[in-house]
Amino acid sequence: MDLNSIKDAFDRVTKKQKLSSSKSLEMIEQIVQEIEQALSRIQSGRGSTTTSNHQLILSELKAKLKEIAPLSQLEGTQKDLNTALSKYPKFLEKSFNPDISKAYRNIDFDIHTVNQIIADHFYREGQFVLGDCFVDESREPEAASKKSPFLEMYQILEALRSQNLEPALQWAATNHEKLKQNGSDIELKLHRLQFVEILQKRDRDEALKYARSFLAPFAASHIAEIQKLMACLLWAGRLDSSPYAELLSPMNWDKLAEELTQQFCHLIGQSYESPLSVTVAAGVQGLPTLLKLMNVMTSKKQEWQSMKQLPVPVDLDREFQFHSIFVCPVSRDQASEENPPMLLSCGHVLCKQSITKLSKNNSTRPFKCPYCPAEVEAGQCRQLYL
Secondary structure, rough: OOOOHHHHHHHHHHHHHHHHHHHHHHHHHHHHHHHHHHHHHHOOOOOOOHHHEEEEEEEEHHHHHHOOOOOHHHHHOOOHHHHHHHHHHHHHHHHHOOOOOOOOOOOOOOOHHHHHHHHHHHHHHHOOHHHHHHHHHHOHHHHHHHHHOOOOOOHHHHHHHHHOOHHHHHHHHHHHHHHHHOOOOOHHHHHHHHHHHHHHHHOHHHHHHHHHHHHHHHHOOOOHHHHHHHHHHHHHHOOHHOOOOHHOOOHHHHHHHHHHHHHHHOOOOOOOOOOHHHHHHHHOOOHHHHHHHHEEEHHOOOOOOOOOOOOOOOOOHHHHHHOOOOEEEEEOOEEEEOOEEEOOOOOEEHHHHHHHHHHOOOOOOOEEOOOOOOOOHHHHEOOOOO
């Protein structure tokens, strides 16, 4: 499926529609102008104008409208638009294959695991009522175990949307050691935002007291940040006109909510993005390639259900790439634990099986690198770890 050709076809229909609409408006304005001029001539001579003059003006108007010939002018653009509109659905039918069942392998899914993934998705998205309903109807009570932590997370996020930092600060204090081990400074960011909120209320003494209690423990590792916040004390109540006005940006709350979500999911051993959403999004992106492959292999009477590796690459955006992938430039096989990538002494990389074939399974027998004139030995190759 070529999305560019579909977009081009859509643009052509849009162009025809705009042209037809523009032509129609032009004709309407021209007709209205002729009628208004005729009415103006009739009204300007009221009292002295005879019936014959009225008829003359109307006859002239009729002649001008006949000369303009709006219907004949509109017929051409409307006909082009109708033709484009009738062709576009047919083009879509040819481009989109409604039957996608042949684009996936026949795999026996573990219904229990699938139900857990779906329930987890609902809870992760904050759809707790829907999640509970699904758990009850699928009879998977153990799938509700993810509800409690996500419910806590959404309560914290809801408080943040109301600019209430207390639940988030309590969560950060409870998980202080775990956050520290993960290298996260979200606790400092929460206290920084609370400090700024206090300072904006023109209460410099209370802000200083808060800083001594909650910001001082971070001074050893974040001295520059603490110094910046202390300088804000000079601008109490007028921070919006200070060099530190960016601390008042509403974006700080949004960024903090996103970071808190990431850290919360990390602490409970869950990914930031819903696995179900990522899987569906990646599948939609890879589906056109799989459909095209299916059509080609069907026409050649080949079966791909039993293939260990697809004969074509499925390109996905970087957001769907979670680990490094190496494909041997010689064998075109993807590297694996059994067939790892190996660094040759010349600097090029091949998979282990390719090196074994090139060296005829002799670790000391020199062989020529496929990409440069250098001769290397299998015994000198070093394994790379992805």
